[in-house]
Amino acid sequence: MTVPRPYALLAELTYRCPLHCPYCSNPVVLKSATAVTAELTTDEWRRVIREAAALGVLQIGFSGGEPLARRDLADLVHAAREANLYTNLITSGIGLDDDRMRALRDAGLDSVQLSFQSDDTDLADEIAGARAHERKLNAAAKIRAAGIPLSLNFVIHRRNIDRLPQMIGLAEMLRAERVELANAQFYGWAFLNRAALLPTREQVVSAREIATTAKARLAGKIDIFYVLPDYYESRPKPCLNGWGQRYLTVNPVGDVLPCPTASSAIPDLHFENVRARALDWIWRESESFNRFRGTEWMPEPCQSCPQKEIDFGGCRCQAALFTGNAANTDPVCTLSPNRAGVDAVLGDLNSSSDHACDWTCRMNPMKLPVSQ
Amino acid sequence: MQFIMRMLEIADAAKPRLARGVRLQIDSTTGKSVLLFAEGILELNETAQEILTRCDGRTVSEIVLALAEEYDADPMALAADVRETLIDLQRRKLIELA
Numbered sequence: 287m288t289v290p291r292p293y294a295l296l297a298e299l300t301y302r303c304p305l306h307c308p309y310c311s312n313p314v315v316l317k318s319a320t321a322v323t324a325e326l327t328t329d330e331w332r333r334v335i336r337e338a339a340a341l342g343v344l345q346i347g348f349s350g351g352e353p354l355a356r357r358d359l360a361d362l363v364h365a366a367r368e369a370n371l372y373t374n375l376i377t378s379g380i381g382l383d384d385d386r387m388r389a390l391r392d393a394g395l396d397s398v399q400l401s402f403q404s405d406d407t408d409l410a411d412e413i414a415g416a417r418a419h420e421r422k423l424n425a426a427a428k429i430r431a432a433g434i435p436l437s438l439n440f441v442i443h444r445r446n447i448d449r450l451p452q453m454i455g456l457a458e459m460l461r462a463e464r465v466e467l468a469n470a471q472f473y474g475w476a477f478l479n480r481a482a483l484l485p486t487r488e489q490v491v492s493a494r495e496i497a498t499t500a501k502a503r504l505a506g507k508i509d510i511f512y513v514l515p516d517y518y519e520s521r522p523k524p525c526l527n528g529w530g531q532r533y534l535t536v537n538p539v540g541d542v543l544p545c546p547t548a549s550s551a552i553p554d555l556h557f558e559n560v561r562a563r564a565l566d567w568i569w570r571e572s573e574s575f576n577r578f579r580g581t582e583w584m585p586e587p588c589q590s591c592p593q594k595e596i597d598f599g600g601c602r603c604q605a606a607l608f609t610g611n612a613a614n615t616d617p618v619c620t621l622s623p624n625r626a627g628v629d630a631v632l633g634d635l636n637s638s639s640d641h642a643c644d645w646t647c648r649m650n651p652m653k654l655p656v657s658q
Numbered sequence: 659m660q661f662i663m664r665m666l667e668i669a670d671a672a673k674p675r676l677a678r679g680v681r682l683q684i685d686s687t688t689g690k691s692v693l694l695f696a697e698g699i700l701e702l703n704e705t706a707q708e709i710l711t712r713c714d715g716r717t718v719s720e721i722v723l724a725l726a727e728e729y730d731a732d733p734m735a736l737a738a739d740v741r742e743t744l745i746d747l748q749r750r751k752l753i754e755l756a
Contacts, residue, residue, distance in 0.1 A: 291687050293699055342685075342686075342687040344685060344692065344694055344699055345694065345698075345699065370683060370686075372681060372694035372695070372699075374696060396679055396681065396694075396696070397679050397695075397696035399696075433678070434679070435678055435679030435696055437696060463679070463696075463751075464696065464697070506751075509697075509751070511697075
């Protein structure tokens with residue numbers, strides 16, 4: 287099999303975060319080895335960045351947790367620019383004061399994705415589990431003033447989906463270039479809190495209409511990107527454009543993942559670490575990157591399906607979470623023998639008006655020593 | 659109709675330039691030119707690359723003339739290609755017209 291080159295690296299700098307969103311995609315339980323190992327140092331990240339660029343990577347996303355929790359963020363942005371990478375910061379905005387904004391701009395930061403929980407302060411702060419909304423508005427103003435392109439990212443779920451028009455209004459007010467309205471994907475904390483987060487069918491239909499209308503109205507001004515909750519789809523998403531094809535993630539302690547949620551969703555897969563192996567070897571040779579690369583691993587109904595080069599069998603993590611076997615067809619697909627599991631979740635929600643609304647807020651890792 | 663209206667938006671005197679947050683560089687893996695932007699990567703064909711490397715404050719007419727000279731081609735024939743490429747890039751918000 288010819289191994290493709292990767293285009294984008296997601297650098298999860300830390301699991302530390304001042305927010306406690308119940309849909310966080312970070313692992314709910316950190317593996318014991320992960321929990322006691324320190325975060326990668328500045329020099330280790332610099333090496334990862336150089337190795338990624340040599341492998342063909344053109345884009346880097348600095349994420350977390352909250353990447354601003356790392357005091358060396360601007361140094362890492364600078365290192366990425368030196369390696370000719372396009373630099374994205376994916377942030378809550380908490381901790382973005384004038385000094386840090388200036389340092390990031392001077393380091394050459396290309397673009398910022400700023401998360402919001404809602405347009406409404408009280409609801410936003412309740413979802414974030416912190417007094418965060420007003421500080422995010424300030425952060426948006428600083429990003430604008432620095433002249434850096436701004437995207438607002440809203441994670442959509444049952445509690446905020448009915449406020450889509452107001453959330454789009456906030457993006458207009460803040461003069462964002464782009465707004466992402468992405469329904470929560472059910473991994474990590476969101477999988478744990480799914481009963482409280484999954485929107486009803488009625489909400490999903492109405493939200494899609496609102497997003498389509500706003501997209502037309504704001505064409506040429508703000509790009510609107512709406513992502514449906516995939517449980518309501520009949521074919522799976524082309525997750526990652528195929529396993530080990532374009533993307534790689536390095537987590538805070540240096541594990542290299544084909545997908546950011548794979549380490550918790552697929553416990554039987556062993557992931558390599560940048561402290562022990564070169565990134566090039568991990569991308570090309572490791573078992574974790576090769577297990578689901580290409581189409582040979584696919585079972586039926588994928589193997590004989592004309593869609594197999596289009597959706598790549600869907601999401602390995604979702605298959606693992608629903609069926610216990612990551613090699614199965616994504617159960618969102620109506621051709622999957624396991625689709626009944628998804629339908630049962632939708633049936634429970636949509637047949638009753640008495641919806642669970644309690645969720646468990648994301649907690650910070652307690653044992654993770656901080657290297658900075 | 660939409661297409662014709664958009665074509666009219668690009669005047670000969672317009673000065674195309676890369677939009678904010680968009681970078682043009684060589685992909686060292688392939689040797690080809692790419693546009694890098696927040697949402698992705700666009701690998702450029704030769705026409706787009708030749709046009710974009712000349713979007714340095716020159717007008718559309720000046721870019722057409724420069725390309726016609728470089729490739730010893732008819733400027734009238736080239737102008738349509740240049741406009742079509744610029745329209746496509748503008749629609750994707752990758753260039754702005756000053």
